Amino acid sequence: MGVKSGVGGTDLLRVTLRSLTGRPFAEDVADVVTWLRGLDGCPSINDAVPAVCRAASHGEDPGTWFYVEADPAEGVARLRCLSCGGVHPILDSAERWTYPPAWSCQNCRQSIAEVVFGLHEEASAVTWAALAVRCVDCGNLDGVADFVVPSLYPSAFVPGA
Ligand SMILES: [Zn+2]
Ligand SMILES: [Zn+2]
Numbered sequence: 009m010g011v012k013s014g015v016g017g018t019d020l021l022r023v024t025l026r027s028l029t030g031r032p033f034a035e036d037v038a039d040v041v042t043w044l045r046g047l048d049g050c051p052s053i054n055d056a057v058p059a060v061c062r063a064a065s066h067g068e069d070p071g072t073w074f075y076v077e078a079d080p081a082e083g084v085a086r087l088r089c090l091s092c093g094g095v096h097p098i099l100d101s102a103e104r105w106t107y108p109p110a111w112s113c114q115n116c117r118q119s120i121a122e123v124v125f126g127l128h129e130e131a132s133a134v135t136w137a138a139l140a141v142r143c144v145d146c147g148n149l150d151g152v153a154d155f156v157v158p159s160l161y162p163s164a165f166v167p168g169a
Contacts, residue, residue: 033147037122040142043149044126050154051128051136059123061089061096073120076141078153079108085139085153090120098139099155111152113143120144 034040041056061071071089074096078085084101085108088094097105112119121141128136138154 034142034149035147037124037142039147040122040124040140040149041126044124044138044140044151047126047138047151050138053126053138054129055127057125057127059087059096059125061087061092061094063089063092063094065092072122073144074123075119076111076121076123076139076152077108078111078139079106080153082106083153083155084108085155087123098153099157111141111150113146113148114150115148116143116146118143118145121150 034043037058040058044056045053047053058072059074061074063071071091071094073090074087075090076085076087082104084098084104084106086095086097086101086105089096110119111121113121120143122144124140124142126138126140127134134157136154136156139152141150141152142148143150
């Protein structure tokens with residue numbers, strides 16, 4: 009089981025997690041992966057994949073900063089690419105959209121995040137996913153929604169909330 013951190017060459021063993029005011033903080037996407045894998049009370053995270061926007065306008069440099077709207081109770085979420093404005097609904101979220109407020113950092117209040125999906129896999133199939141965000145300004149980590157895959161109505165569970 010490899011970790012697809014999307015930051016090739018990063019040594020996950022050298023990751024340092026800082027803790028300020030009792031909340032987890034991360035230096036980069038690899039730290040988010042480490043945090044996801046350490047969560048208790050949820051399916052084990054076998055894999056983690058950062059979200060990127062590959063709209064043609066980005067060329068060779070995909071977008072990695074997003075505005076995040078998520079409703080953990082209904083299990084819907086979408087990402088809006090900061091750079092190109094492209095909207096990425098998660099799974100069937102567009103069909104069940106509940107107009108949740110945009111995520112903002114509980115520490116510094118700004119709203120731009122890097123996004124990592126933690127994936128629980130059984131027999132190589134993803135059966136559960138957790139949506140984690142990292143504040144691009146202060147590094148604060150948050151779990152904003154999770155999804156039973158492919159159930160339409162996952163039970164509400166928000167890692168780290
Ligand atoms: Zn984009
Ligand atoms: Zn912040």
